[in-house]
Amino acid sequence: xxxxxxxxxxxxxxxxxxxxxxxxxxxxxxxxxxxxxxxxxxxxxxxxxxxxxxxxxxxxxxxxxxxxxxxxxxxxxxxxxxxxxxxxxxxxxxxxxxxxxxxxxxxxxxxxxxxxxxxxxxxxxxxxxxxxxxxxxxxxxxxxxxxxxxxxxxxxxxxxxxxxxxxxxxxxxxxxxxxxxxxxxxxxxxxxxxxxxxxxxxxxxxxxxxxxxxxxxxxxxxxxxxxxxxxxxxxxxxxxxxxxx
Amino acid sequence: xxxxxxxxxxxxxxxxxxxxxxxxxxxxxxxxxxxxxxxxxxxxxxxxxxxxxxxxxxxxxxxxxxxxxxxxxxxxxxxxxxxxxxxxxxxxxxxxxxxxxxxxxxxxxxxxxxxxxxxxxxxxxxxxxxxxxxxxxxxxxxxxxxxxxxxxxxxxxxxxxxxxxxxxxxxxxxxxxxxxxxxxxxxxxxxxxxxxxxxxxxxxxxxxxxxxxxxxxxxxxxx
Numbered sequence: 001x002x003x004x005x006x007x008x009x010x011x012x013x014x015x016x017x018x019x020x021x022x023x024x025x026x027x028x029x030x031x032x033x034x035x036x037x038x039x040x041x042x043x044x045x046x047x048x049x050x051x052x053x054x055x056x057x058x059x060x061x062x063x064x065x066x067x068x069x070x071x072x073x074x075x076x077x078x079x080x081x082x083x084x085x086x087x088x089x090x091x092x093x094x095x096x097x098x099x100x101x102x103x104x105x106x107x108x109x110x111x112x113x114x115x116x117x118x119x120x121x122x123x124x125x126x127x128x129x130x131x132x133x134x135x136x137x138x139x140x141x142x143x144x145x146x147x148x149x150x151x152x153x154x155x156x157x158x159x160x161x162x163x164x165x166x167x168x169x170x171x172x173x174x175x176x177x178x179x180x181x182x183x184x185x186x187x188x189x190x191x192x193x194x195x196x197x198x199x200x201x202x203x204x205x206x207x208x209x210x211x212x213x214x215x216x217x218x219x220x221x222x223x224x225x226x227x228x229x230x231x232x233x234x235x236x237x238x239x240x241x242x243x244x245x
Numbered sequence: 246x247x248x249x250x251x252x253x254x255x256x257x258x259x260x261x262x263x264x265x266x267x268x269x270x271x272x273x274x275x276x277x278x279x280x281x282x283x284x285x286x287x288x289x290x291x292x293x294x295x296x297x298x299x300x301x302x303x304x305x306x307x308x309x310x311x312x313x314x315x316x317x318x319x320x321x322x323x324x325x326x327x328x329x330x331x332x333x334x335x336x337x338x339x340x341x342x343x344x345x346x347x348x349x350x351x352x353x354x355x356x357x358x359x360x361x362x363x364x365x366x367x368x369x370x371x372x373x374x375x376x377x378x379x380x381x382x383x384x385x386x387x388x389x390x391x392x393x394x395x396x397x398x399x400x401x402x403x404x405x406x407x408x409x410x411x412x413x414x415x416x417x418x419x420x421x422x423x424x425x426x427x428x429x430x431x432x433x434x435x436x437x438x439x440x441x442x443x444x445x446x447x448x449x450x451x452x453x454x455x456x457x458x459x460x461x462x463x464x465x466x467x468x
Contacts, residue, residue: 075427140427160414162411163409163424164409165410165424165427173327173409176326177326178310179327
């Protein structure tokens, strides 16, 4: 009986979540935190895991509004949102994934650096002769940047290329020994003590890495604009992200 | 190799490799009175219910390329984790419980007195198996092989953890479908793969069903 009640509540919560349509008149929502009961749902690129978790925590502390975080490849999240996933804010590692979505507001937020990582115990390394390489799937931003960078440097990926479903998956393939090297962002390399940066790709070798924020639901307005605050940007640069001018 | 070819070779090799082991295990479970067999049976059935990613994770821990076993195997020229052999082992382990279950059912259907008579006439257990048990159970064993093969074809969770997605080497049908589904417009590209997977599995299950009812009729169990 109690179980059925709980299930009923869950279902009710889900359906009200979906039916919450944006109210056009409410322009002040940006400044005012929404009701504490309703969490703001944030979908963010995998590489933002630590940063957005930290910013979400401080947002909750400041406003009392809970956050629900979801980290995956930007391409995966874009597809889920397109199919009706209830995201309020979507932060993608490549702006193109916002183009296909209906957004209330969007802005470019941060940048990053593309690097090649190897396991710490690998002494010598040359990207041209590497036996196996871990890359993100081609449609995943990190995979797209990596492919462009390799092409720009005239390096053909080795026959054994292992694909990860997102950039953190690429990282774990390297630390698990699945590939000699992997191409990830500098900020990813910093969170895994098992790897070291073997080389940094020059900026001009790939399209500029751009994290873009899109507000999908009204509830997301407050959190999204808090990302532009200097404290948020300071937290980002501390973790190795690059402020865009 | 494209993903269909990889799936087929992985399925065939994993089934053939686990066949003798599955027969031995089914014989042990059905024809011994040992107390340990309940524990053994429980252990063997685990991959049937364990989340495949957990199975994959445990296998990766065992065969890790940076662990002692993984290094030794790689030194011997047979690396498992993140290699083709990893996909084979993942498929074999996950299909093993079904394989053993099906063979055990086939053995159960054979009156143990046939084997006892053979043994009492001084025939060795090995010869008894080849001359009595196997001729009576082979359709059931094949039915089990068809199901284990089908399960291996569909393996995803353990494979993506242990073998990873390496196009041309470990990217089986389900792994390719998974990757394509994440790209916009990918749904159009996977129609063929989805139909192929459905067709393979349908054939396997039907084959298993036919073999199963045939040997039961042969043993006059259906009357």
